[in-house]
Amino acid sequence: GDSVTQMEGPVTLSEEACLTINCTYTATGYPSLFWYVQYPGEGLQLLLKATKADDKGSNKGFEATYRKETTSFHLEKGSVQVSDSAVYFCALSSPSYYGNNRLAFGKGNQVVVIP
């Protein structure tokens, strides 16, 4: 079945540092890929998405490129702020004949940005 793997462990970095969170996936079809962000005490917010190979999703200074050859969708931001502290989930969804739009999530990465 479809699955998503995120790098292990929390990420702690200083304000204005560069952020990269790795995400790789396994899927039998042609999935769409997503990054969701969850701030403390809140639900998940869609951060960005890409629906086909070589698409680049971007939002709020974050970017991720759908790489079919490496089955990856790494999240990057050039200069983080304290307000970017949150948990980040990589996810994918594949079309289904039966119409069951399941999201497969990675385990998530806690990002802590220190002033």
Place this chain on the structure above:
Amino acid sequence: DTEVTQTPKHLVMGMTNKKSLKCEQHMGHRAMYWYKQKAKKPPELMFVYSYEKLSINESVPSRFSPECPNSSLLNLHLHALQPEDSALYLCASSQDSGRLGSYEQYFGPGTRLTVT
């Protein structure tokens, strides 16, 4: 507008109580979802409604009973819960159920449930 609303925000209930969680979206989405999320974990899918019909039940215990009164509303009825059911319950919606493509899901803020 990509808003999904959920009420209540917090709920504390005893093991013998009956309560309901409510979810609403006005985006014209035809698929709605319930998830359970434990601390520091990704959301776990519980139920999917597609065009107001239950299409997925992920072997959820019968003490959780979903209901979709119309295309904008989704309820989760709770009865005789256990302390291990304490979690954040998230509702989500998407444009369609996935037959024609993969659609992003929009999440509500969640209901923080504590079972005592």
